[in-house]
Amino acid sequence: MATAARLSRSERAALTRRELLAAAQRRFFRDGYHGTTLDDIADEAGYTKGAVYSTFKSKGGLFLALFDEVVDRRVEGIRELLAGEDTHAEKLAALARRPVDDEHPQYVLLMIEFWVHAARDPALLEAFSDSYRRLRAKLAEIAPDDAHFGRDRWATVTLALSNGMALERLIDPGGVPDDLMASAQRRLLGPEPPAAG
Amino acid sequence: MATAARLSRSERAALTRRELLAAAQRRFFRDGYHGTTLDDIADEAGYTKGAVYSTFKSKGGLFLALFDEVVDRRVEGIRELLAGEDTHAEKLAALARRPVDDEHPQYVLLMIEFWVHAARDPALLEAFSDSYRRLRAKLAEIAPDDAHFGRDRWATVTLALSNGMALERLIDPGGVPDDLMASAQRRLLGPEPPAAG
DNA sequence: GGTATCAAGATACTCACGGTATGTCGACGC
């Protein structure tokens, strides 16, 4: 009667993993990393904490698995952007509109929350860095060929600015207008002006 | 025999508060917000958790009191910078060298850690914002008169970039050279170039 | 100067959460 046929052990485990990741995404996005408990996630997925620990090494491991998937999707999004027919300027404009965040605005904050958390744990930081560098490397491909900034430097500055802006927006939601990021982007891409007085 | 004479109740309480704040600063700076327990802080100051809760409303309240003091000192530092004899360009250079961090490099990360934490708690966020805006307002006074960016926007972008760079540095400590911030600053300050291709 | 009061702070709890140890049951190898 159940639609799901009998599953092999590995199919069963793979399904559990997917369901836990989906539940983790919903909860982490909504309540943040520290604000989400493993019981929350397990409940939402219809399991118990035992399932989590039999699938992932720790809460951090679960988050990292999720983050890596999110980066996958984001990298794919950038790839499509690059492959599109738009002019380069239009690609940059599209990027400026939603710098690193997926459809979810909370995404950036969640990432930063975990980032700072991982700063205290070398193993977590290393794994996080691996995913994050993938994102940054893909982003660097968008930089114009003739950028006066190097591509990597441009990507670094773009991400730094984008992440920092997300924090500023928490303080003054209306004080960080859409065009501020776009305007800053244009300046970052241009030739360096002489030292201003 | 004890050097400290008998203290009145309010003197005693004020001393306790100072000692707790000093201990909190050392511990928070070293171990981060979530990595520091109230027992740690109380121990370090020679008290128990009871003293903390009789002096502050909560762990967050203790942090906010500390943060406000740190902002005081930072604002004072900027005031001195502004009052100095240096040229405006030199002031900006001095600022670029240590954007928002006091003498402690961990300061920025600690701030961001709490910032994101406070994002989930309106009361905490409001109190944090009050202190942070004081810092940003003081920073805005450094912006050059002829900034093509508005002063406030310049301060917002400067802080966003500085905070974001601190995060990037966690990923690649050597990948964010000193001049990157300064170079980005110069671009952000200059006139907006025509749309690049 | 003695005594009641009240607040600073210590002590002893509660509860939530990450993580572990162990139990159970069904898939897989033989």
Place this chain on the structure above:
DNA sequence: GCGTCGACATACCGTGAGTATCTTGATACC
């Protein structure tokens, strides 16, 4: 079929934020 082993549940532990209560000494009042 039947023993094994892995997926997951259940029961537990340690730790940390926050609370309730007790102790003690400064202050106010007589």
